[in-house]
Amino acid sequence: MAKIGIMSFAHMHANGYAACLNELPEAELVAVWDDNAKRGREAAKQYGTSFVGDMDRFLESGLDGVIVTSENVKHRAMVEAAAAAGKWVLCEKPLATTVADAKAIIAACKKAEVGLSTAFPCRFSPPLIEVRDLIESGEYGVLYAANCTNNGQCPGGWFAQEELSGGGATMDHTVHVADLLRWMTGREFTWVYCENGMLVHDNLGMDDLGSLHMEMEGGLKVSHTASWSRCKSFPAWGDVTLEIVAEKGVIAVDAFNQKLDVYNDNAMKAEWAHWGSNPDLGLVKEFVASCDERRAPSVTGLDGLRAVEVTVAAYKSAKSGRVVKV
Amino acid sequence: MNVAIIGCNGMGRMHAQMAVNCGFNVVACADLELSTARSVASGFDADATDDCFGVLTRPDVDVVGIMTPTPTHTEYVVAAAKAGKHIFCEKPFGRTVQQCKEAIAAAKKARVKLFVGHVVRYFQEFEAMRAQVAQGKVGKVGFVRLYRGGIFPAGQSGWFRDLEQSGGVTLDSMIHDFDWLRYVFGDADRVFCQALQRTVPNHVDYSMATFRMKNGIIAKVIGTWAHPSGFRVEAEICGDQGIIQFNSDDTPLKAMKRTAPGAGASMIVPSSPVHTSPYQLEWEDFKVWLDGKLRARVTPEDALEAVRMATAALKSAETGKPVKL
Numbered sequence A: 001m002a003k004i005g006i007m008s009f010a011h012m013h014a015n016g017y018a019a020c021l022n023e024l025p026e027a028e029l030v031a032v033w034d035d036n037a038k039r040g041r042e043a044a045k046q047y048g049t050s051f052v053g054d055m056d057r058f059l060e061s062g063l064d065g066v067i068v069t070s071e072n073v074k075h076r077a078m079v080e081a082a083a084a085a086g087k088w089v090l091c092e093k094p095l096a097t098t099v100a101d102a103k104a105i106i107a108a109c110k111k112a113e114v115g116l117s118t119a120f121p122c123r124f125s126p127p128l129i130e131v132r133d134l135i136e137s138g139e140y141g142v143l144y145a146a147n148c149t150n151n152g153q154c155p156g157g158w159f160a161q162e163e164l165s166g167g168g169a170t171m172d173h174t175v176h177v178a179d180l181l182r183w184m185t186g187r188e189f190t191w192v193y194c195e196n197g198m199l200v201h202d203n204l205g206m207d208d209l210g211s212l213h214m215e216m217e218g219g220l221k222v223s224h225t226a227s228w229s230r231c232k233s234f235p236a237w238g239d240v241t242l243e244i245v246a247e248k249g250v251i252a253v254d255a256f257n258q259k260l261d262v263y264n265d266n267a268m269k270a271e272w273a274h275w276g277s278n279p280d281l282g283l284v285k286e287f288v289a290s291c292d293e294r295r296a297p298s299v300t301g302l303d304g305l306r307a308v309e310v311t312v313a314a315y316k317s318a319k320s321g322r323v324v325k326v
Numbered sequence B: 001m002n003v004a005i006i007g008c009n010g011m012g013r014m015h016a017q018m019a020v021n022c023g024f025n026v027v028a029c030a031d032l033e034l035s036t037a038r039s040v041a042s043g044f045d046a047d048a049t050d051d052c053f054g055v056l057t058r059p060d061v062d063v064v065g066i067m068t069p070t071p072t073h074t075e076y077v078v079a080a081a082k083a084g085k086h087i088f089c090e091k092p093f094g095r096t097v098q099q100c101k102e103a104i105a106a107a108k109k110a111r112v113k114l115f116v117g118h119v120v121r122y123f124q125e126f127e128a129m130r131a132q133v134a135q136g137k138v139g140k141v142g143f144v145r146l147y148r149g150g151i152f153p154a155g156q157s158g159w160f161r162d163l164e165q166s167g168g169v170t171l172d173s174m175i176h177d178f179d180w181l182r183y184v185f186g187d188a189d190r191v192f193c194q195a196l197q198r199t200v201p202n203h204v205d206y207s208m209a210t211f212r213m214k215n216g217i218i219a220k221v222i223g224t225w226a227h228p229s230g231f232r233v234e235a236e237i238c239g240d241q242g243i244i245q246f247n248s249d250d251t252p253l254k255a256m257k258r259t260a261p262g263a264g265a266s267m268i269v270p271s272s273p274v275h276t277s278p279y280q281l282e283w284e285d286f287k288v289w290l291d292g293k294l295r296a297r298v299t300p301e302d303a304l305e306a307v308r309m310a311t312a313a314l315k316s317a318e319t320g321k322p323v324k325l
């Protein structure tokens, strides 16, 4: 039985991970710590666990691992503290908002000899796993191009405060697809071009959409739309889609398109109820197993860093109007 | 009014019918391949010829329809204008911006009316989207995504495969979307584009372009000639108050034919029938202009700008850099 704690409920994904921990028989959500005590206390109550207000006491409370789901810019300090206390860490994406912070996170975990994982749940989505299998089978031959999206609703709150989030939709919604493509193809990104800005909100104060063009090793051409373009009346939070063009055909995937159309008079908007497998569960299960077996998690900190590098290059490109090497 | 059709394969055959539907007479059909010209001419009781320039000077011809491969458009436009004929030219207007300029100058000089078939402006679904935007249904527009394509087009003698001639999916197909973007959202400032343009081991083209419009809107246009089958159009328009989406796969009608007893359906043919074909609406609009009433919805300058956007995208794909328009 792995004993897991959650550091901060600032990121809404903490709720999903907490629910997974409660669902998994091999894991126990032992404690919650949060720099916002009210938020932490409420979350602890909701998920039937205890709140520990003091971070040092929290880290001393017999935990095997922690999940860090704070505001993006606070990842580094929390991961460093957890690593120093010898805890395995699963850190929310993006791993960090700067390359330097991402590297520091990796170095801290390496020094402390603890496992570090980045929260890329898409790697555990069955439709996306099947895409990877199709590519690996070689049946589709050489890969030529990929056209991707990660659209979502604007999460608001601290996400829209640059000093906490490090950036807008380009920061939030580039890393999943960047990671998926690295994972599916085994290649690294070589350059990025990005146009972004505040396009679909009238006073967010930061970018809510980025249109990226990238290349991966071997000349694989990639375009990606990272956005918070889904309006409040949209039937779902968003999407992850990839259309992969290869020598012997095309693979198109809309990862969350396992849904019911639901019409409800109280909501007064159509809703998509997702019935596909929950990718978070696979992610948390793997992290719990890595804590238990004291081994490196399958999704690593380096994976997190690589995706951060792409994102940082995207912002540099958007600012300079030029192609930026990764 | 009498029409001569030059280039009588895929588009020529169809346009002959559309012209007739609008009350024009098709009197001559010309193609480098006489048999192709004949196969269309016979349906309209028209003359067939392989003298494609000769037909332009026939006194009984009022309007010339140019439905030949793209790089040949300009020479026919210029010759038809010199002969004093009005012109319906298929898109892309020309292979290069320079060609478009020559064509415009020739038509101006001869004072003939020149229409370029940017048919997407007449597609009912695109008109409906334009109307929704105009009604403010999405608020202020910030992002547009347009997607178009399917299999690599065959064409007569494979000229589409010669990217020098056809310009690939970027010039030939995405130009529809480039024109529509300008039509609805104004001029573009710059473009970044990646295009496959592969000829070995198969002919595959797939092109991904991001335009920054002068008003700040970002538009992503994807074109594919990479799919093993089918054809699909998608559109998405995002504003600060809503989203419009269109997907041509979502049709009112799907016909499935069984080829052999006991076998499954061999092919599903999706269909979205409308009362009047958008290609006929083009001819109706052109006719209104010829009759001396309103100017047609598409001007030759519009068609030139669309070619400029496409050639800028191709230049970006070639150089790996953003290109200013």
Ligand SMILES: NC(=O)c1ccc[n+]([C@@H]2O[C@H](COP(=O)([O-])OP(=O)(O)OC[C@H]3O[C@@H](n4cnc5c(N)ncnc54)[C@H](O)[C@@H]3O)[C@@H](O)[C@H]2O)c1
Pocket (backbone or CB within 6 Å): B006, B007, B008, B009, B010, B011, B012, B030, B031, B032, B033, B036, B052, B067, B068, B069, B070, B072, B090, B091, B092, B117, B119, B154, B155, B156, B157, B159, B172
């Ligand atoms: N608006 C649309 O939806 C649409 C769709 C397809 C094609 N097009 C455009 O229409 C044009 C024709 O395309 P298509 O699909 O009919 O091509 P196609 O290859 O099917 O037909 C072209 C015809 O022109 C003839 N031809 C070739 N060179 C000629 C020349 N120099 N003079 C006279 N005839 C010549 C060929 O023999 C052939 O019969 C192209 O510019 C294409 O981009 C438009």
